[in-house]
Amino acid sequence: MNSRERALVSIPAGEIPGRIRSGELRARDLAEAVAARIERLDPELGAFLATTPQQARQEADRVDEGVENGKSPGPLAGIPVAIKDNIVTAGVPTTAGSRILEGHVPVYEATVVERLRRAGAVLVGKTNLDEFGMGSSTENSGFRSTRNPWNPDRVSGGSSGGSAAAVAARMAGLALGSDTGGSVRQPAALCGVYGLKPTYGRVSRYGLIAFASSLDQIGGFSRDLPGLALLYQAISGHDERDSTSADRAVEPVPGDGLSRGDGLWPGDGALSESGSGASLRVGFAESFLAHEGVQPEVAEITRKAGRILSSAGLEVQDIELPDPEIGIASYYLLATAEASSNLARYDGVRYGNRASGEGLEGMYRATRSRGFGAEVKRRIMLGTYVLSSGYYDAYYLRAQKVRADLRHRFQRLFESVDVILLPTSPTSAFPLGERVDDPMQMYLADVFTVFANLTGIPGISIPMGLDDGGLPVAVQVLAPAWREDNLFAVAGVIADAVQLPAWPDPGEEVR
Amino acid sequence: MSTATPLHEKYEAVIGLEVHVQLRTRSKIFCACPAEYGGRPNTRVCPVCLGHPGALPVLNREVVTHALRFGTAVNSDVAGLSVFARKNYFYPDLPKGYQISQYSRPVVDGGRVPFLHQGEPRELRLVRAHLEEDAGKSFHPEAGREAATLVDLNRSGVPLLEIVTEPDLRTPGEAHAVLERLRQLVVYLEICDGNMEEGNLRCDANVSVRPRGQEALNPKTEIKNLNSFRNVSRALEWEIKRQGRLLEEGGDLEQATRLWDASEGRTRVMRSKEDAHDYRYFPDPDLLPLVIDRDWIDSALGSLPELPWEKERRFVEEFSLPLEDAVILTDSREGADYFETVAGAAGDPRMAANWVMNEVLHLVKESEGKWSDVPVNPGNLGRMIRMIQSGTISGKIGKSVFAEMAGSGKAPEAIVKEQGLEQIQGGDELQRVVDEALASNPGPLEDYLNGKESALQFLIGQVMRITGGRANPQAARSAVKKVLEDRRGGKTP
């Protein structure tokens, strides 16, 4: 790889639009560098299911022409963005990682994709995922596993493993993912990048292929916080095509990338001087760190993050969080119930693949049994069970009530603290194949992330460096609904205090 | 067979209906595709009503407003909070593998609909009415090629209001009367076109037969595919007989879903209880609860037209009409309005009712039920009736004036004037005619003079004939009589 190419793909996303606007950088050059890098690295990593270099060139040219003609090229001008393949893209195959949708070409565009295009982003491809978002390692993809850019024998996390790996490996500046139980934050943690799950209702789900509609939320990945802030601003806001999208203004977040120095960015000193940031109260659940299966280094970096915030003047206090088992249990009942219904539409009639069987019923069964992978079928079965006559009250309804109770409990927690600090994932990236045969073990990867989905609150995963095995570890910060600004503020404080390692160059060493 | 009591005396049926009313809106319930009937297959569709991955529903306000009109009209509890649920089942014309419907919190809860059966006022209790999306249409072409089902999704997502009645009905006739009433109501409310051919109204019927006097209900049969009112009666009659015979033979009824086969005139088992669906209803997470505030309900209430049963009562009271006539005249809003215009112009509601029921309804039938196509303007008809009342024209002439109005659309005054149809009340003109009649009928004249009273009537008839019915019968009578009396008295003219 030549150094010019490396320099281009290494530009933090948050700096790209400014440099393009100033004429110092051409979107087309960046698009070419990214395309070349994907072509070289991805056969090994498996982060992409489809790439769109031709379209990316055209979009980049449009951005460059805009700049030349003195037009505003948009807030994401020229940033190469990867899209998780459960977000529909008109004319570009979209599979949700499932064989049942292999070759499916959507006739419409997801709202978030429309918004990215309008903002001047350059879409580079569709990223791998656990089938329909069901998994925590991207090994449940119907097509291939995504390897971790820091160590190819490790998982990238999931379900948005392809997006996390693409950003970590500098095959994209930013990426979209979706987070149903931790599917943005956990792979972000395992790949050492920032990952944001906004408040439920903040980002339109129109065009997001549903796994569990009441839990799904589109979020994003970035190697730098200003880039993440840009992405968040671009995709957020009301969409009348999604009934669960909130009709409320999106507050500015610190460091939207245009303006380090805008007074909102923590590094500007605004936090410590003007008060709002400095007065943030941080809840810290020490008891969580003793939870079964938490890697010692993960516990240690979480404490370290607490110390960083404390010494930046934030008030850190110990809090009691609900039992994570309660979260996992209610999450799996509700998510599978919704999934069993959401996935009923894959019946071989209108789109996707069909397998033949005897009569209509035979066609249905063959299509679905061959089209879906084992984990998807397991969840459809569980979800069908919890909704079925005689079990609805004991499982689905009870889980709904527990969810309502959790919402109240977090509301009360947020009366005494402004944000909550906890690990993102109990461990760093685990070896490929380690958990594929043990669904329960896999589910526990979400133990610290599902609360945010169940209660609808926003969460961010913040990279903290590497563990002894050279794998990324991360902390998570949660805030009350609609307070993404506080997530960015706290992440900014940590980012300024943590020296992150150089980004990996997977495969480059052997060259 | 012995001379046992007839089945219908020994057993009674318990019937409840589920009526699917297609709501009249421009767009579908959850997307902006046209809700219009027909069209080239699969062109009134979009990612939402095709159930494409990632597409999401957004509720059409007008659909809810229609439901509120219905709910307030039947005096139900309209829910302040209503929930959409998913009803999960597979069928090729159901795109998402579930239908968005309502389950535990329907928009309309309870309600009462007054109706008439064989002239008796009755009241139908409603269990509920809920909103849901329609499915597409499946075709099962037979001939030639290999068997297949073809699916058009233009209808997918068209808004429906499903009305569920209590099992208060006992005969197919009652069921028919209730259906007629419900159809009339939704058309009055302008929430449905009421067009059976286009599937605007569809009905499933639940029926179970039990020995008279038995309190407990027997297992019920749900009959599907009843696409006309006639079929509802036929299917119920057939099914009640089947169940009655089965009980008579000592058999047990089983809960089942049966399909009405109109061509063979029988029902067939579609699903037994064992195969009954487990629909796994749960709240649709893609939609929030529907919140209906007091203002919305009040404005629905305020927008209600006079309801059919209110109109019936008013027509009886205000116009002193018999109930049967009021029912006929209020069958449709347009018809009732037509009648009221006629009655107002005529100043005689009973006479107006007779003219509308005897003459105008005929024309309505000819214009396929469309009152707007009736060529006789109701104001014209009313004034014509007034002309009869005042003696300007005779009732008989009225008929021909009516025919002329139907043909040319002209005003009655113009027709009467142009054709000289005014009644002859007396004077020289009448005298001339009487003289002519007597002169050309010396026989009857002689008879009368000889004391045969019945000859008088004949002579008056001749006067009427000569005037083409224009002579006022009273005037003609006294004129003829006067001449005859004079002759009897020995005077010669």
Add this chain to the structure above:
Amino acid sequence: MSISRGEIEHLASLAHLEFSEEEIGGMVRDLNRILDYVECLEQVDVEGIDPASSGGAGTPLREDRVLPGLDPGEATGGAPMAERDLFKVPPAIEGE
């Protein structure tokens, strides 16, 4: 509660899935493990909680306006089988 082979078969028919004997065995084992795990929910006191209560905001409503649908043939363009603009499937029984 635990789930039996018979129930698995019933669920499979509701979900329109088919499994080999061996897969059914695995499904019984996996689902029962998960159901054991979720028993922890019984510790939570949920007395008097109404999960349907909305936080005030009702579902948004669209005005009744029409937008054109897809072009002829577009809807069926991605279908596994279609004939004359209609989706084509193996024969279904009338009704449901």
